[in-house]
Amino acid sequence: MHLLIKNCKSFAQIVIVVLSVSACCLLNTSKAQKTEAQKKDTVQPMDISDVFLKITKRKADTLKLGKKTGIALLPSFGYNPSFGFIIGAKISGGKQNGSPENTIYSVYGLEGFYSSKGIKNVQFRHNLFTAQNRWNWQGNWQIARYGQVDYGLGTKKRAGGSGNGFNINELPTKIADSAYPIKYTYLRLFEKLYRKIAQHWFVGAGININMFSNIEEEKNTNLLGTPHKRYSLRNGFDTTGYSLNGFILTLQYNTREHPVRSYGGIYADLSFCFNPVWLGSNKQSLQLQYEFRKYWxxxxxxxxxxxxxxxxxxxxxxxELPYLGLPGTASDTYGRSGRGYTLGYFKGPSYAYLESEYRFPILRNKFLSGVCFFNLQSASDDNNTKVFDSWEPGGGVGLRVLFKKQGRITLCADFAKGKYGSDGIFFGLNEVF
Incomplete structure (x- = not known):
């Protein structure tokens, strides 16, 4: 906790800047809102199904249109010299389990991919609400022979970043001299159950199982050792496998009117994660994790x-946390943070992330829309660098295609750029946050 107190000054300055920019935008649009409120947009939103019906000149099934369900499929692909050609797909769906007036829309997602060099992954995520929001289930299950390109700990200038090549989703198309590819078998079981205790307030508990085995490093013959090997030996972890298992106590505040593409409200979640040895962790540890989202x-x-x-x-x-269990770029539940950088580009025992985004319709029928975004990342290392000591920026623009208007499901394509020559295109289903 002393790290938070020591660094709160610099962190507060950054928060103030972000909030000030947002406040200016809100003030500049206040007059326009008064005029807009007196108007009524009579144009109905159009999604991919509507476009198909229009092209084929078929009539819509009114019974299906009335259902608050929707499923979207997005093919995925990529290439990395260490992991090969990657092909897969992502599926996103949702369902209204109660009245829209008092029940939040439930969403779930399934994805899988396979590469020409044996990388494979199956992952299921869900955020489900029962009628009247009495219960909320949040989970992330995954089994994989996984891979990531590692760049060491902390957020600070590093040499050789310009050799990464163009990034496609989680991986760069080239391996820089400063990068260290890692392959490992990964099993994750993350599940939280919340109970509603008051309007917008939930308390909950959960379990978080992370098992890493068969760890292989492409550059393990380096005389100086890889960042993963050096960190593991310093902190007493086996370099070929370890576990980070724990239980969670959590508090949630949620006023969002939609979990996929919210037009207003707040989402806040505070969790303490206890990782004891008796539950299978190689080393005992305690983490504080929180998330805050605000929409105007x-x-x-x-x-x-x-x-x-x-x-x-x-x-x-x-x-102490094991190396592959450290929080970092794209380690949030849906793996969407840090656009501009690849999975795990920045990481550390403590990690903080900030992002602001402006979303806007491009076509009047809402079929196409766009986003502009900017993000900041900060991470500690296990030496002298503290979280908030340095920040790494990223940003870009994106296009959204409305796939299912009932569930506000969108197909996303973002071009993002970071520092050290890191840039790329990132695909996904639904908004990043």
Whole structure:
């Protein structure tokens, strides 16, 4: 906790800047909102199904249109010299389990991929609400022979970043001299159950199982050792496998009117993660994790004009975490943070992330929309660098295609750029946050 107190000054300055920019945008649009509120947009949203019906000149099935369900499929692909050609798919769906007036929309996602060099992954995520939001299940299950390109600990200038090549989703198309590819078998079981205790308030508990085995490093013959090997030996972890298992106590506040593409409200979640040896962890540790999201709609006529803020952080309060269990770029539940950098580009025992995004419709029928975004990352290392000592920026623009208007499901394509020559294109289903 002393790390948080020591660094709160610099962190507060950054938060103030982000909030000030958002406040300016809100003030500049306040007059426009008054005018917009007196108008009514009579144009109905159009999704991919509507476009198909229009092209084929078929009539819509009114019974299906009335259902609050929707499934979207997005093919995925990529290439990395260490992991080969990757092909797979992502599926996103949702369902209204109660009245929309008092029940939050439930969402789930399934993805899988396979590579020409044996990398494979199956992952299922869900965020489900029962009628009247009495219970909320959040989970992330995964079994994989996984891979990532490692760049060491912390957020600070590193040499050789310009050799990464163009990034496609989680992986760079080239391996820089400063990069260290890692392959490992991964089993994750993450599940939280919340009970509603008051309007918008939930308390919960859960379990978080992370098992890493058969760890192989492409550059393990380096005389100086890889970052993974050096960290593991310093902190007493086996370099070929380890576990990070624990249980969670959590508190949630949620006023979002939609979990996939919110036009307003707040989502806040605070968790303490206890990782004891008796539950299978190689080393005992304690983590504080929290997430905060805030959404402002800038127009009553076009609520899709939204400014959104996201802050996600994980702090090591005691003990030691294994290297592949360290929080970092894209280690959030849906793996969407840090656009501009690949999976795990920045990481550390403590990690903090900030992002702001402006969302806007491009076509009046809402079929196409766009986003502009900017993010910041900070991470500690296990030496002298503390979280908030340095920040790494990223940003870019993106296009959204409305796939299913009932569930606000969108197909996403973002071009993002970071520092050290890191840039690329990132595909996904639904908004990043």
């Amino acid at each position: 709609s800038l127009s009553k006529r076009n609520p899709e004009h939204v400014i959104a803020l996201w802050h996600w952080a994980s702090y090591e309060l005691g003990g």
